[in-house]
Structures are given as C-alpha cells and as structure tokens.
Amino acid sequence: MPELPDVEAIRIYLMPRVVGQTFTGATLNWPRALREPSLEDFLLSLPDQKVAELARRGKYLLFRLDRADTLILHLRMTGSLVVMSSSAELNPFTRTVFHMDNDTQLRFIDPRKLGAIWLVEDERKVIGKLGPEPLEPSFTVEALASALSDRKVPIKALLCEQEVIAGIGNIYADEILFQAGLHPMKSADSLSEKETEGLHRAIQEILSRAIQLLTELLPLESPPTESDEAASILLIPRSKGQSCSACSSPIQRITVRGRGTYFCPKFHGSR
DNA sequence: CCACCGTCCTGGCTGC
DNA sequence: TGCAGCCAGGACGGTG
Numbered sequence: 001m002p003e004l005p006d007v008e009a010i011r012i013y014l015m016p017r018v019v020g021q022t023f024t025g026a027t028l029n030w031p032r033a034l035r036e037p038s039l040e041d042f043l044l045s046l047p048d049q050k051v052a053e054l055a056r057r058g059k060y061l062l063f064r065l066d067r068a069d070t071l072i073l074h075l076r077m078t079g080s081l082v083v084m085s086s087s088a089e090l091n092p093f094t095r096t097v098f099h100m101d102n103d104t105q106l107r108f109i110d111p112r113k114l115g116a117i118w119l120v121e122d123e124r125k126v127i128g129k130l131g132p133e134p135l136e137p138s139f140t141v142e143a144l145a146s147a148l149s150d151r152k153v154p155i156k157a158l159l160c161e162q163e164v165i166a167g168i169g170n171i172y173a174d175e176i177l178f179q180a181g182l183h184p185m186k187s188a189d190s191l192s193e194k195e196t197e198g199l200h201r202a203i204q205e206i207l208s209r210a211i212q213l214l215t216e217l218l219p220l221e222s223p224p225t226e227s228d229e230a231a232s233i234l235l236i237p238r239s240k241g242q243s244c245s246a247c248s249s250p251i252q253r254i255t256v257r258g259r260g261t262y263f264c265p266k267f268h269g270s271r
Numbered sequence: 272c273c274a275c276c277g278t279c280c281t282g283g284c285t286g287c
Numbered sequence: 288t289g290c291a292g293c294c295a296g297g298a299c300g301g302t303g
Contacts, residue, residue: 001296032279059297076297077280094284112280114297152273162298170296258275259296 002061002075003169006229010081011056012215013223014106014263017083018063021100022050023071030095033110035126036118042159045069045119048100058130062123071098071110072126079115079119080224082107090175130166134203139165147267148188148196155191155199156184157257165203170259171234172210176202177268178235184254184261185271227264236262 002010023046031039049065056062061081063071073081076179086103096108096117108115118126131147132139147164148155158164159173168176177184180202182195191199213233217224230238235245242251244264253260 040302074297077295078282110280111282112295114280150272160297260294 001077001169001171001226002079003172004056005172005207005214007056007059007061007075008211009038009168009214009217010075010223011054011061014061014081014083015054017104018051018100019104020051021102021104023065024099024101025046026099027097028095029097030110030113031106033095033113033115036120042119046071057123057127058162060127060130062127064204069119069121070123071125072094072120073261074116075110076112076114078112078118079108079110080223082109088198126185129163131162131164132166134165134167135208136176139200141197144200144203145193145196147190151188153188154185155182155188156261158188158257159203160257160259164171167207168203170261171238172206172239174262175210176206177234178263180204181267181269183268183271184256184263186269187271237260237263 025047026043028034028039034042037045049067049069051063052066053064054061055064059074061073063073065071075081083104083106086099086105091109092105093106093109093111095110095115098106098108100106108117118125132143148158151158156173156177159168159176160170174184176199180195180199182191182199193243210233214224214229217228217232237251238260243249244251244267247264247266249264249266251262252265254263
C-alpha cells in the first residue's frame with residue numbers, strides 16, 4: 001500500500017512521462033473514484049490542460065495544470081499508476097485512463113477501487129488539514145515533541161495520523177518504531193526527550209532511505225512493486241513465524257487500533 | 272480527548 | 288479440489 005516513499009518513487013517515475021504533456025480526455029471505468037467535481041464538469045475541464053508540475057504532499061499526488069487547476073490522486077490501499085502507449089494491453093483492474101496528447105496514457109490501476117480523484121482549483125480543500133512533511137526542514141524535533149504532548153494514543157497510531165505527520169502509514173510506522181526501538185503501544189506522551197529525538201531521526205532515516213532504495217530500483221518501465229519493497233527495503237518481515245533480522249527472535253503480531261502491527265519484543269523496549 | 276465501529280472494496284488466503 | 292467466508296486497511300464520519 002503506497003505510503004510517502006512509494007508515492008514519491010511513483011512521482012519520480014511519472015515526472016518525465018507526464019510533465020509537459022497535455023490531457024486530451026479521460027475514461028472513467030469506476031466513476032465513484034471521482035470525488036470532485038461532477039463527472040460532467042470533470043470531463044469538460046480536464047481536456048487541453050497541460051501538466052505544468054507534478055508534486056506530492058503526504059500520500060497525495062498533485063498534477064498542477066496550466067489553467068490553475070490541480071488533478072489530485074490518492075492511491076489508498078491498492079492503487080498504482082503507469083504510463084503506457086495507448087495501444088498497450090489494458091490491465092483488467094484499470095479504473096481510470098487519462099489520455100495524453102503524445103499517444104500515451106496515464107493509467108490508474110486499482111483492484112479494490114478505494115483510490116480517489118479530485119480536480120480542484122483550491123488544493124487546500126483536499127490537503128489542507130495535513131500535518132508537516134516529515135522530510136522538510138519545518139518538521140523539527142520541537143514540532144514532533146509538541147505533537148506528542150498530552151496525547152495518550154499509542155505512538156503507532158499517532159504516527160499514522162495524517163494531521164500530525166503527512167505520509168506515514170501502517171507499514172512505515174512499524175519500520176520507524178523498530179528503528180527507534182520503541183514499542184508500538186507506548187503512549188505518545190510518555191516519550192522522553194531522548195526518545196523523541198530518536199523517533200524524529202528514525203522517521204527521517206527510514207523514509208529517506210526507502211525513497212533512495214525505491215528510486216534506485218526504478219527507472220525501467222514501471223515503478224517498483226510491493227514485493228520488491230518487502231524484499232529489499234523493509235526491516236520487519238510482515239508474516240507469521242518470521243524472525244527478527246537484528247536478533248533472530250520471533251516477530252510478534254499485535255493489533256493497534258485495528259491495524260496489523262509487527263514488532264520484535266526484544267528490540268522495541270516496553271510500552 | 273479517545274476508542275471503536277461502519278463504510279467503501281475485492282483479491283487472495285484460510286478452513287472446512 | 289471446491290467453495291464459502293473473511294481479512295487487509297486509508298480516510299472519513301458517527302457514536303459512546
């Protein structure tokens with residue numbers, strides 16, 4: 001499931017393929033993914049708009065268009081994006097096809113149909129509540145410390161809150177806590193100053209390392225898959241009975257706020 | 272403030 | 288082997 005590093009790798013893959021191209025139209029095989037505007041308005045507004053810039057905010061991809069609109073995509077659980085020739089065979093789970101004027105297509109593939117699409121003038125309507133970008137200078141230790149204070153939630157749950165930090169999801173939250181040596185159930189407000197600094201460092205190290213590895217795997221014809229990622233990037237094996245890469249004791253699975261959470265009890269300290 | 276639930280979704284896994 | 292049933296979870300809205 002695409003989180004910040006994956007979305008960033010997809011952005012880097014897409015950039016040379018879409019920036020400068022002009023949309024000629026779109027085919028929506030699953031129109032419910034379109035959140036705004038109406039299908040009618042969407043199909044009227046999109047054509048003849050050129051992609052001026054491709055940005056990312058949290059897990060959202062922002063296609064800034066030259067008539068001041070932004071096409072925003074969220075991949076949710078199972079979404080992926082590829083750019084292919086119009087004549088290339090269509091994956092059966094292709095939900096939306098964005099046609100471009102050089103006879104290629106941006107294809108939104110999404111088996112579970114949870115992905116979402118917006119075309120808006122004001123991006124803030126969609127991304128306005130997001131917390132800081134964890135890899136930008138504005139995300140300081142102090143900012144993290146103040147987000148943790150007075151919060152009684154498990155630290156794992158807090159890391160996944162998009163209003164606190166943008167872009168971290170279930171899998172990278174586990175990775176970050178492993179790196180920081182923190183138990184996922186530890187209450188957010190119970191971290192010491194040292195632990196907060198360590199968590200801040202782990203957030204930046206894990207995310208930037210993942211982006212680096214994913215983009216090294218990249219430049220071919222499509223972005224890396226989930227199994228590429230599990231095999232080459234993730235520190236914690238996410239299946240039963242596997243053992244910790246650092247100390248070989250068995251990985252534990254618990255549920256935190258309804259989300260599968262993997263950790264090494266030896267490595268993660270106590271709650 | 273916090274926990275939990277339902278909603279959207281269906282591929283792929285589990286268990287009989 | 289075949290099939291029913293359920294789990295996965297990001298974001299959001301609602302409830303206690």
